[in-house]
Amino acid sequence: MGRRERPLSSVIPRAAATRISLYLRYLEKLESLGETTTSSQQLGAALGVTAAQVRKDLGYFGQFGFPGVGYKISHLIPEIRKILGTDRSWSAALVGMGNLGSALFQYRGFQEQGFCFRALFDRDARLVGSRMGDLTVEDVADMPQAIARQSIELGVIAVPADAAQQVADRLVEAGVRGIFNFAPTVLTVPEEVGFVSVDLAIQLEQLSFEVTQLGGLRGRPGRTDVTNGKLTS
Amino acid sequence: MGRRERPLSSVIPRAAATRISLYLRYLEKLESLGETTTSSQQLGAALGVTAAQVRKDLGYFGQFGFPGVGYKISHLIPEIRKILGTDRSWSAALVGMGNLGSALFQYRGFQEQGFCFRALFDRDARLVGSRMGDLTVEDVADMPQAIARQSIELGVIAVPADAAQQVADRLVEAGVRGIFNFAPTVLTVPEEVGFVSVDLAIQLEQLSFEVTQLGGLRGRPGRTDVTNGKLTS
DNA sequence: AAGTGTGAAGGCCTTCACAGCA
DNA sequence: TGCTGTGAAGGCCTTCACACTT
Numbered sequence: 001m002g003r004r005e006r007p008l009s010s011v012i013p014r015a016a017a018t019r020i021s022l023y024l025r026y027l028e029k030l031e032s033l034g035e036t037t038t039s040s041q042q043l044g045a046a047l048g049v050t051a052a053q054v055r056k057d058l059g060y061f062g063q064f065g066f067p068g069v070g071y072k073i074s075h076l077i078p079e080i081r082k083i084l085g086t087d088r089s090w091s092a093a094l095v096g097m098g099n100l101g102s103a104l105f106q107y108r109g110f111q112e113q114g115f116c117f118r119a120l121f122d123r124d125a126r127l128v129g130s131r132m133g134d135l136t137v138e139d140v141a142d143m144p145q146a147i148a149r150q151s152i153e154l155g156v157i158a159v160p161a162d163a164a165q166q167v168a169d170r171l172v173e174a175g176v177r178g179i180f181n182f183a184p185t186v187l188t189v190p191e192e193v194g195f196v197s198v199d200l201a202i203q204l205e206q207l208s209f210e211v212t213q214l215g216g217l218r219g220r221p222g223r224t225d226v227t228n229g230k231l232t233s
Numbered sequence: 234m235g236r237r238e239r240p241l242s243s244v245i246p247r248a249a250a251t252r253i254s255l256y257l258r259y260l261e262k263l264e265s266l267g268e269t270t271t272s273s274q275q276l277g278a279a280l281g282v283t284a285a286q287v288r289k290d291l292g293y294f295g296q297f298g299f300p301g302v303g304y305k306i307s308h309l310i311p312e313i314r315k316i317l318g319t320d321r322s323w324s325a326a327l328v329g330m331g332n333l334g335s336a337l338f339q340y341r342g343f344q345e346q347g348f349c350f351r352a353l354f355d356r357d358a359r360l361v362g363s364r365m366g367d368l369t370v371e372d373v374a375d376m377p378q379a380i381a382r383q384s385i386e387l388g389v390i391a392v393p394a395d396a397a398q399q400v401a402d403r404l405v406e407a408g409v410r411g412i413f414n415f416a417p418t419v420l421t422v423p424e425e426v427g428f429v430s431v432d433l434a435i436q437l438e439q440l441s442f443e444v445t446q447l448g449g450l451r452g453r454p455g456r457t458d459v460t461n462g463k464l465t466s
Numbered sequence: 467a468a469g470t471g472t473g474a475a476g477g478c479c480t481t482c483a484c485a486g487c488a
Numbered sequence: 489t490g491c492t493g494t495g496a497a498g499g500c501c502t503t504c505a506c507a508c509t510t
Contacts, residue, residue: 012446013501021438022419039469047419051469052503059471067470067509084438085445103336109417113437154440178444180437184342186255186280194443196436203429204346204413205254205317207387210427211411212318246479272491284491285481292493300492301488 016057022047023054024080031073039070089114093152093176095167096159097122097137100182104158105132115154119146123163140167147174154178154194161185249290255280256287257313264306272303322347326385326409328400329392330355330370333415337391338365351383352376356396373400380407387411387427394418 026046030038040054047054058064058071061083065071081087092115094101104110105117120132123140130137138146147155155171157164157179164183171179178194181187184201259279263271273287291297291304294316298304314320325348327334337343338350353365356373363370371379380388388404390397390412397416404412411427414420417434 017442018435018439021435048421050503055470063471065470068468069510070469083442085441086438090441099339099341103340106332107336108332109433110437113434115437153444178440180440188281194440196440196443198431198433198436200340200342200431201346202251202254203431204343204348205319206251207411207413207427207429208318208323209250209316210429211386283481288492296493298492299488300486301490303491
């Protein structure tokens with residue numbers, strides 16, 4: 001059977017959405033190797049999940065496979081890109097140009113994923129006005145207007161923890177559709193705004209915890225985001 | 234009732250371990266504000282989880298509370314530090330001194346969490362021998378011996394995806410007890426080695442996904458690691 | 467014969483609710 | 489009375505198993 005409609009109704013486990021990203025990456029690798037077809041078995045083995053999990057995950061979004069054959073790579077890749085929204089590019093603003101912010105600005109990964117920084121902000125007068133690449137650092141006070149004017153869709157927060165919530169609030173007011181937070185703090189964001197947070201301090205403590213509870217591992221959590229691994233003590 | 238023995242037997246949900254880190258951070262904040270006591274209610278409200286969840290999480294590790302009173306902050310903080318292993322410092326090696334590696338080396342967060350870089354490695358001959366802070370970049374070929382000699386406990390991987398598994402294998406051979414991976418790829422590591430992975434590319438796609446599936450949010454996932462939030466489509 | 471799609475079963479985490487202690 | 493600790497209930501994700509398709 002071929003392309004049918006998507007469920008467009010059911011609830012999707014967040015973990016499934018994360019794994020979908022991994023499937024895409026592996027599919028791209030297979031394609032670059034000249035493969036044309038794959039299977040839930042192969043995908044699962046490569047990424048450390050069961051074949052049933054792969055089929056279930058893809059099943060949340062539609063019916064992409066061919067019984068007895070598997071998945072056609074050249075078909076599945078654009079489908080997943082569409083699901084993830086990576087079939088387009090996103091304009092973003094980076095707030096906080098300290099150590100972390102500068103590093104993120106230089107990091108190639110953002111561009112490779114279609115994230116394009118259109119504006120930079122900082123509250124430090126010594127940084128405001130300085131050029132970074134083809135952008136000039138602006139004052140956070142001007143952020144709301146600048147974001148609205150340039151129709152910036154995403155905000156990346158790289159400010160100290162104590163300023164992060166305020167920045168998030170202003171980003172939301174300015175109309176961004178999603179926020180990527182790197183500040184080491186819990187933030188509250190409205191339902192309708194996308195939100196992903198990477199808390200390096202917490203992740204560091206998690207590694208320390210894993211090593212400390214030695215012998216205490218069960219399952220293979222590996223990538224914290226992908227499985228629901230548990231620890232025993 | 235006071236300090237009893239810890240269960241030392243039950244299984245701990247990974248999500249609980251992550252939340253424990255958040256509790257610690259908030260407790261430290263309360264302490265700095267001069268508070269002496271708190272409750273599961275207060276902790277939960279501040280971090281966006283239920284009071285029952287807080288009690289259950291702490292209950293995995295012991296009985297730290299006082300019925301009718303709550304938790305004594307000055308007692309609970311060191312207990313959690315001990316659980317997480319952050320009551321000591323960790324020696325670490327950083328592998329890959331490109332964009333990402335350099336940024337991580339400069340990032341203050343590592344030191345603040347008690348992670349101390351004792352050695353840096355890269356395979357690029359142009360980087361080998363250069364000084365970074367009080368360290369000199371060494372050749373990856375010398376990594377195993379250097380790590381064993383200095384009794385380095387943790388390895389941080391900041392190399393390209395296609396070299397990451399090999400680096401991980403060598404780190405394990407050299408005897409590290411934990412690995413922090415920043416390479417955008419799935420890695421396989423033995424059971425007995427702690428492993429945490431931060432995959433920025435995947436997280437970026439997750440934000441794109443959230444924004445794309447607009448109106449599709451349910452629950453408040455907020456921080457991907459903390460809850461089991463779901464998405465609807 | 468091979469492999470997907472999916473209802474049902476299973477397992478784990480979270481929430482509930484309350485006994486018990488300060 | 490207030491709040492913890494915890495068994496039990498509930499809900500969600502994962503695994504299983506197989507009908508069905510090519």
